[in-house]
Amino acid sequence: MADSGVVTVYGNGAIYETTKKSPFSVKVGLAQMLRGGVIMDVVTPEQARIAEEAGACAVMALERVPADIRSQGGVARMSDPQLIKQIKNSVTIPVMAKARIGHFVEAQILEAIGVDYVDESEVLTPADEENHINKHNFRVPFVCGCRNLGEALRRIREGAAMIRTKGEAGTGNVVEAVRHVRSVMGDIRVLRNMDDDEVFTFAKKIAAPYDLVMQTKQLGRLPVVQFAAGGVATPADAALMMQLGCDGVFVGSGVFKSGDPVRRARAIVQAVTNYSDPDVLAEVSCGLGEAMVGINLNDEKVERYANRSE
Amino acid sequence: MVVGVLALQGSFNEHIAVLRRLGVKGVEIKKPEQLDNVSSLIIPGGESTTMAKLAEFHNLFPALREFVKMGKPVWGTCAGLIFLADKAVGQKQGGQELVGGLDCTVHRNFFGSQIQSFEADISVPELASKEGGPETFRGVFIRAPAILEVGPEVEVLADYPVPSNKVLYSSSTVEIQEENSTPEKKVIVAVKQGSLLGTAFHPELTADTRWHSYFLKMAREVGDGASSSSIVAVGEEDPGLNQQSKIDLPVFQ
Numbered sequence: 001m002a003d004s005g006v007v008t009v010y011g012n013g014a015i016y017e018t019t020k021k022s023p024f025s026v027k028v029g030l031a032q033m034l035r036g037g038v039i040m041d042v043v044t045p046e047q048a049r050i051a052e053e054a055g056a057c058a059v060m061a062l063e064r065v066p067a068d069i070r071s072q073g074g075v076a077r078m079s080d081p082q083l084i085k086q087i088k089n090s091v092t093i094p095v096m097a098k099a100r101i102g103h104f105v106e107a108q109i110l111e112a113i114g115v116d117y118v119d120e121s122e123v124l125t126p127a128d129e130e131n132h133i134n135k136h137n138f139r140v141p142f143v144c145g146c147r148n149l150g151e152a153l154r155r156i157r158e159g160a161a162m163i164r165t166k167g168e169a170g171t172g173n174v175v176e177a178v179r180h181v182r183s184v185m186g187d188i189r190v191l192r193n194m195d196d197d198e199v200f201t202f203a204k205k206i207a208a209p210y211d212l213v214m215q216t217k218q219l220g221r222l223p224v225v226q227f228a229a230g231g232v233a234t235p236a237d238a239a240l241m242m243q244l245g246c247d248g249v250f251v252g253s254g255v256f257k258s259g260d261p262v263r264r265a266r267a268i269v270q271a272v273t274n275y276s277d278p279d280v281l282a283e284v285s286c287g288l289g290e291a292m293v294g295i296n297l298n299d300e301k302v303e304r305y306a307n308r309s310e
Numbered sequence: 311m312v313v314g315v316l317a318l319q320g321s322f323n324e325h326i327a328v329l330r331r332l333g334v335k336g337v338e339i340k341k342p343e344q345l346d347n348v349s350s351l352i353i354p355g356g357e358s359t360t361m362a363k364l365a366e367f368h369n370l371f372p373a374l375r376e377f378v379k380m381g382k383p384v385w386g387t388c389a390g391l392i393f394l395a396d397k398a399v400g401q402k403q404g405g406q407e408l409v410g411g412l413d414c415t416v417h418r419n420f421f422g423s424q425i426q427s428f429e430a431d432i433s434v435p436e437l438a439s440k441e442g443g444p445e446t447f448r449g450v451f452i453r454a455p456a457i458l459e460v461g462p463e464v465e466v467l468a469d470y471p472v473p474s475n476k477v478l479y480s481s482s483t484v485e486i487q488e489e490n491s492t493p494e495k496k497v498i499v500a501v502k503q504g505s506l507l508g509t510a511f512h513p514e515l516t517a518d519t520r521w522h523s524y525f526l527k528m529a530r531e532v533g534d535g536a537s538s539s540s541i542v543a544v545g546e547e548d549p550g551l552n553q554q555s556k557i558d559l560p561v562f563q
Binding site for chain 2: 023024025026028029030032033034035036037049052053054055056057058088090091092093094111114115116117139140141215219221223224225266269270273274
């Protein structure tokens, strides 16, 4: 890598300086298997079973959903490994769990109990305000949040094999997720039309590694799977994120904080599969009961989780 | 030639991208009636539980079983292999619906969770003899299934050695290798039975397109042998299908 020139695109070592035992292709591979699916936050094995029956492609095992973290306050940490194990034993689909930003020991614990994916999440209280986890050191793959292209590429350089928008978790308000997807997609469109000579300065401007910026320009998309997250509460929200170009959707508090989780979970899954078919979307959106209570983000007092990390 | 790719969830975009590289059009199949427009089908990788649930919601199982019964070529990778198997172990509570047709027993999550996912060069003599190229194929196993038992009609195309203590399910057809001091068992990871093909790994995630061209040849053979009705002219099929070609992920290797 050192003497092979400036850019190594696609070839050896570009973004996967990782241990041989778990190559980057395997880490991205699972994310690719999750494409077109819905990942749901669950807090009990029973909820995990409901999510599985509804057709979720993975579950995120948590102690509190983001809406409760928001209302109860305090420091939010990794879930009890015992709970994660129970959830893992109750379902056959992949189980993810959240670690605090920069808290690599929590990530080591999650790897040790065999979770399928670790979410280094801004929803939990950050443990390190400067640094993220060096995700190359792990065999378990990571998903990280982003608000814009620069942030996404910085996380990929740190070893993230999957990217999600940050959105504003626990609000039931999709506006921030839309802003973040639009920002990433818009930056990629600008990049696509850019002269190669201008990419150096663009990389500096968005504070992202030049080789990854160049790779993104050539691909026309992020080099890893990109999901939407943060504020998705209805089937229409989920389909909106898919039509904006995401590969799949995380639903946090939206399912189990609603009136009828079983029906809503199933409706959101079907909305993601048939995201471009308004007839199906209309059908699955009917009679779902009450959606989760939303929070208006114009209120200054609402804490912005998305701003917790760069 | 148009190949259908079951597009409920999972790596269907990747399959369509590989087909495009081979100059073949892949169309997304989400509804039972769309199966009438294609003469062969790929069931992609993904979460088999999720795909089975979605297929149930979309009422796809009767149409898929009919498709298999008519002898049309079907290829399942990973989750798709589980779909095609007559019997699967290690399912979720209450089990999952299967399409069936392939006379074998599949262990749904044989290799364990994501940390046990791996890449390996597997020996593929049959594929190499038909398609040329190296004797091995880079198999990507993601929370992969394995085939534990096959019926007499089934041709084994590839297997993979596993330490015997990892075998979670004993079976009469799994061989024990005595040559090595560490006893190893082999599990089957690629099979063919008539017009059905199954692989436990993901050829759609690697740059090697030999499995795809192998399947396309199977599809052409069946198409030539059968009446012309099975290769309906699909040139003017619904333009709404798969119109915008999505930009796809790179292949990491």
